[in-house]
Amino acid sequence: MTNIQLESFISPIIISLKVAFTASIVVFLFSIPIAFIMARKKFPGKAILETVFMLPLVLPPTVVGFLLLIILGRNSWVGQAIEWIFRQPVVFTWWAAVVAAVVVSFPLVYQTLKSGFSSVENEIENAARNSGASEWQVIRYITIPLSLKFFISAYILGFARGLGEFGATIMIAGNIPNKTQTIATAIFLATETGDMTLVWLWVLSIVVISFMMLWFVNRSNYEYKNE
Template sequence: MVLLLSNLTTEQFTTPVLLSLQVAIIALLIVFVLATAAARFMARTEFRGKVIIETLLMLPLVLPPTVVGFLLIMIFGNNGFIGDLYETLFGGTIMFTWYAAVIASTVVAFPLMYQSAKAGFLNVDADIENAAKVDGANSLQTFIKVTLPLSTTALVTGALLSFARAIGEFGATLMVAGNIPGRTQTMPTAIYTALQSGNMTLAWAWVITIIVISFLMLMFIRVKANS
């Protein structure tokens, strides 16, 4: 890695890395809150059409990235409802900005966090939660002081998998955020550009970086699961 970086400028290498980390961290924060809330609701609530809703929540996991990107353009593009509203309110566009990359990463990472969180909540004995309520705790207190601590392993696993997925997102990001150096170019899109231009040193540097980050995430999950 050191040998590869010796032929690169710091800015060349770090700009996509820092942007990828920024996008992945923000996406993780959004995903953690939304997916945890959705998983908690789905784990303890039964209603007609629940299977359909859950299928929709998990759909980004199996859809091709180009399909996800297309749908995001239809929603957040200049002709989409949210995109048109954003342009009216702020006089700009969401497309081809770094926060478009956040949206794409959030969508593709959501199912991993949701699936993990729901599994964790389902493993919590409802009798324990009911006992806490009998002792005077309200629903929020029970969730924070009982359910979350008992689901820590599942939540951490989901968060790490979501982060790894977000930092490696390529297809949907390329469609909605583009590949603008210094503005929207994340590591995956930078690798694509470097490979196309024949700059194998840069490509290898970013590839190794993503492999190392992903390896550490997965290793931590394995250690956590076996501890």
């Protein structure tokens, strides 16, 4: 493998890992309070709001990417505000790939965290409150520890979903080598050009990474059930 081929092979992997890592942290932290509120509170319009949250899971990724392009493009006030603040547009940058990964992975992360919060029995939390614990102490010492396996699963699923994102990414971030080209978009381009060696190397790379993350989730769940 020549130096040029080596760089061509490694660059999308590094960009993909950088995008997935950044997006997974953002969506994880963003989803925690939302999932907690949705799991514990009742309010008018809750079903409609939850439907909106889950839409990216069922919409075609290209539709999600198109909507993001409209929202964050230079013709929208959001896109213009971002360009004014950061002195450059967000579209066709690796940050656009992060935004795409956050949006498409949010339903998985949100639903997993919500299941975790819902799994904690109210009797246990109420017992802690009756013993004089504050609400923050209940969350810190009761709710989070008892739903920890869901936290781990949510983060890893968000990372894996962001790592494999294609449709929304190519719409809003493009497929620019050494800049926004992720493994998924690189595989698409290499397939179109007939470079099957690189295709197989990238396919094997993302399969191994995804397998290891999902194996860790399943192993953690298995050990938790058998404690």
